[in-house]
Amino acid sequence: xxxxxxxxxxxxxxxxxxxxxxxxxxxxxxxxxxxxxxxxxxxxxxxxxxxxxxxxxxxxxxxxxxxxxxxxxxxxxxxxxxxxxxxxxxxxxxxxxxxxxxxxxxxxxxxxxxxxxxxxxxxxxxxxxxxxxxxxxxxxxxxxxxxxxxxxxxxxxxxxxxxxxxxxxxxxxxxxxxxxxxxxxxxxxxxxxxxxxxxxxxxxxxxxxxxxxxxxxxxxxxxxxxxxxxxxxxxxxxxxxxxxxxxxxxxxxxxxxxxxxxxxxxxxxxxxxxxxxxxxxxxxxxxxxxxxxxxxxxxxxxxxxxxxxxxxxxxxxxxxxxxxxxxxxxxxxxxxxxxxxxxxxxxxxxxxxxxxxxxxxxxxxx
Numbered sequence: 001x002x003x004x005x006x007x008x009x010x011x012x013x014x015x016x017x018x019x020x021x022x023x024x025x026x027x028x029x030x031x032x033x034x035x036x037x038x039x040x041x042x043x044x045x046x047x048x049x050x051x052x053x054x055x056x057x058x059x060x061x062x063x064x065x066x067x068x069x070x071x072x073x074x075x076x077x078x079x080x081x082x083x084x085x086x087x088x089x090x091x092x093x094x095x096x097x098x099x100x101x102x103x104x105x106x107x108x109x110x111x112x113x114x115x116x117x118x119x120x121x122x123x124x125x126x127x128x129x130x131x132x133x134x135x136x137x138x139x140x141x142x143x144x145x146x147x148x149x150x151x152x153x154x155x156x157x158x159x160x161x162x163x164x165x166x167x168x169x170x171x172x173x174x175x176x177x178x179x180x181x182x183x184x185x186x187x188x189x190x191x192x193x194x195x196x197x198x199x200x201x202x203x204x205x206x207x208x209x210x211x212x213x214x215x216x217x218x219x220x221x222x223x224x225x226x227x228x229x230x231x232x233x234x235x236x237x238x239x240x241x242x243x244x245x246x247x248x249x250x251x252x253x254x255x256x257x258x259x260x261x262x263x264x265x266x267x268x269x270x271x272x273x274x275x276x277x278x279x280x281x282x283x284x285x286x287x288x289x290x291x292x293x294x295x296x297x298x299x300x301x302x303x304x305x306x307x308x309x310x311x312x313x314x315x316x317x318x319x320x321x322x323x324x325x326x327x328x329x330x331x332x333x334x335x336x337x338x339x340x341x342x343x344x345x346x347x348x349x350x351x352x353x354x355x356x357x358x359x360x361x362x363x364x365x366x
Contacts, residue, residue, distance in 0.1 A: 030193075035189070
């Protein structure tokens with residue numbers, strides 16, 4: 001968990017930068033995802049790294065290239081050798097129910113990955129252990145934490161061996177990353193996963209042809225996290241908690257052949273629910289614009305310019321509803337997309353869209 005929080009700014013920048021031209025995911029890649037997947041994303045990395053937007057981000061986003069280097073160290077694969085990242089999760093709070101599928105441009109070996117992986121500075125006693133799951137060789141990390149605890153404290157965090165990420169070169173151009181439990185389920189199973197109804201419907205509706213595709217089955221979210229999400233929206237938009245109960249599944253598709261575009265669709269219970277979702281979204285965007293107007297006039301000029309770009313992004317968003325589906329879309333210049341990245345990752349502190357943070361609960365209830 002702690003490792004996933006390191007340099008969020010760089011990782012968010014990577015995500016936005018890779019919303020680019022199309023390379024559809026193959027059926028084989030999807031078959032490596034877990035049963036019950038209710039959130040799925042697909043990201044075309046290769047096209048992103050050839051884009052004008054990517055080049056601008058390397059110069060304008062602080063620590064962007066360092067983030068790429070850290071990504072290389074975490075997964076053991078050079079970003080420039082990644083064709084696509086595909087991920088599916090059957091749980092928010094339990095990583096053993098998740099899977100990341102990395103498709104590479106050139107073949108890779110387990111030895112290549114092991115040699116390139118670099119543990120975080122707060123890991124010690126780090127090692128990678130090989131084992132077998134059927135015909136597949138899998139490699140599991142283990143380590144202890146080094147947070148400055150008293151080394152004599154045998155019950156402290158430093159003394160506990162942690163089991164970490166597992167990887168498997170399933171095919172010469174396909175590498176899987178997950179926890180051991182998930183890896184066993186995938187490699188021992190029939191590789192014909194049954195996704196949640198919302199993800200299955202989203203795949204049928206939009207497929208994975210866009211450069212960035214995100215599918216989220218809101219009805220399949222664990223009960224506590226659904227309530228947390230609803231409360232988070234309600235804090236910013238009155239009436240959103242009740243409306244959340246009418247939302248079924250969300251799809252996002254991103255591309256940027258020239259300008260950056262994003263299209264989101266929200267499947268709702270009925271036409272009235274979709275119309276209400278659009279109404280609430282307009283209220284939420286209006287609230288954000290009001291916060292932007294109230295920024296401190298003494299903030300640096302660069303931050304003022306950033307706020308102007310954020311205002312342009314909000315103005316470009318078009319909202320509509322057709323039948324039981326609400327739709328939002330925008331198209332902006334690269335510099336505006338970069339401003340969005342900077343705002344989402346903490347600059348400036350003038351009020352940003354509500355962020356739903358999904359927390360871990362030990363007793364997930366679906």
